[in-house]
Amino acid sequence: MEQSAKGPTTPQQMLREAIADPQDLRRYLHYLATIRAEGLSTSVIIAPLEAAINWARASSIWPLTFGLACCAIEMMATGADKFDLDRFGAGAFRPTPRQADLMLVAGTVTYKMAPRLKRLYDQMPEPKFVMAMGACTIGGGPYCKHGYHVVKGIDLLIPVDIYVPGCPPRPEALLDALLRLQDKISKNQPFAERFNKDTKNQKKPL
């Protein structure tokens, strides 16, 4: 079970540092706070459970049908028979954000569409992922210079996990991006996330 290090220090190293200089109360308190979350991850029961949860989440990503423009056609071609998306578990496209994991933004986002994009992102339940497909979603694409109505990249609106370049990207590129997203998910720490989440300052979604 591979445990990716969250930061440069593992709990063992932090403990060593704290013990080395027992006068530094701050370091010791920091260690205590981290060990509570990390310690769960290092335990024998939680780590395999986390791996199982990550495997389940990565193997059945349900995308939201969010095809806007030309990239949508390549997304449909990826879901069709030649480049079957369903064999990676991601074939169940959900029309409603309430049942979707992945927001595959395929196509140019304009200022008129931007509030709807934000609203749909807020309506998706956690854990949710965003894939920016195509040059338009990465930085405006061919419309970046003179397009007055084009949002220059969707990371101005929502946090993005994977960027897929291309205009439009080939279906193989989209599949590669999906596999990288699955790798990214497998490095998550679901339980640590629950403890470290700042729920007090979060805006309530619609």
Place this chain on the structure above:
Amino acid sequence: MNSTLEQPESLRTEELLVNMGPQHPSTHGVLRLLIQTDGELVRQAWPHIGFLHRCFEKIAESVTYRQVVPYTDRLDYLASMNNALAYCLAVEKLAGFEVPERASYLRIIAAELNRIASHLVFFGCYGLDMGAFTPFLYGFRERELILSILEKLSGGRLLYHYPRIGGVARDIDPQIAAEIQNFIKEMRRVWPEYNRLLSENAIFIKRTANVGVITKEAAVAYGLTGPCLRGSGVAYDLRRAHPYSLYERFDFEIPIGQGLKGTLGDCWDRYWVRLLEMLESLKIIEQALAGLPEGQITAKVPPVIKLPEGEVYVGCENPRGELGFYIISDGKPQALRIKVRAPSFSNLSITNAIVRDVLVADVVAIIGSIDIVLGEIDR
């Protein structure tokens, strides 16, 4: 309602405003329909567009004529060869460039292949809208054959940048020609399967026949073109009426709607016209390949294209209708104004007139049969 029951006078029904889109599962793009319903019956449906407005016309005033060609690809992204062809013809007409015959033939082959690919997407997505998933997979299977041909020809799968001002970008070679012959054989073999899957399917006929009837007069008045116009019985095709790029040398039929399953001008007629057009395109490609002349693939075009002062309008028969480019030039390397006559823009404007007293599910059938692409509506 039972006619012996009397309607109490105090019974009032509320009309409901239902919002459909801009994100919705029928994959026609970002269209928002505001539907006013009385129960399940639709009273009015207002389309709201502009969610994909990508400022094509403003960009076309800021870049040179050659640089506009890739942007034209992205207008109707399902028929990208046809868009670029229309634009290049408009520029060549105003400038007086003579396109070599071989280039015209290659343009026709590419345009007709793209027409079949676009109609296959329509076929698959219309089946999907009606709840049938299998036609989608069948349509896209054939479409992959076309995309592999076009990829070898131009380098791209969806957006090609292949017709250039003065000719085309690359020449055809025997391997591509053999692949096209193969595809024609395969398509002719598979076409009856599509009829067994969808056209003759009782549920599909029940959902599309007598639904969304567009009369001849309404079609002409609202500026409809393409299969929407021909489905209502008007035998007008730009390739026959005002031939461009040597289309007059080819022998093909113009399928029109005849009201075979219901009323003339219903959704089934428009669907059937598109299915028949696929066969006619195969005929054209065969004839073009057989009679491909030798020669250059592009005319001699100066490095900086400056059109003389004047204006020109050229319309071409796209899979969705008449796509036209209206170019006004004042002698500079950039155009003064380039306006796109988008077929789906006018086709969609008839929506509110034909959705009176249909069910909400019929609205999906009607919008699907008009076959819109938001890229060219919003530009």
Place this chain on the structure above:
Amino acid sequence: MTPAEIHSRLKEKFPSAVGEWQEPKAGDPCILLEPQELHEVCLFLKSEPGLEFDYLKLITGVDRGDKLSSVYHLYSYKHQHALVLRADVERAEPKLPSVADIWPAADWLERECFDMLGIVYQGHPDLRRILLPLDWEGYPLRKDYKQPQSYHGIKNE
């Protein structure tokens, strides 16, 4: 009928509304009309036997610097001839009569010209923006248009 013949027929019916015939050096010819008489001329073009322009292809708004123009492309299915009309208006007060009651296709086409250039079509049933959001400021296809810095907090580059 060629555009020159149609022009001479129009000129004898509406002598004050139709401009002089100008043979263009390159491209298509265009008939210039007075803005106030646009509606009468269009009604004549649609209903007159021999002309019968029943298909309105395109309405384009153009910014020519000192004036704004509205260009109409017409076609007749019966006689298979085409025509281009143009009406110029002042930049400060761009008002034109609407032809939406003659050709229903003009409904959306005129809304788009209003959206992009600000030409107001009087008598239009529902003149509001069609492509841009309803609270967008400015008319983008005018030559002096400046791109906005941001829109509702989303910055533009």
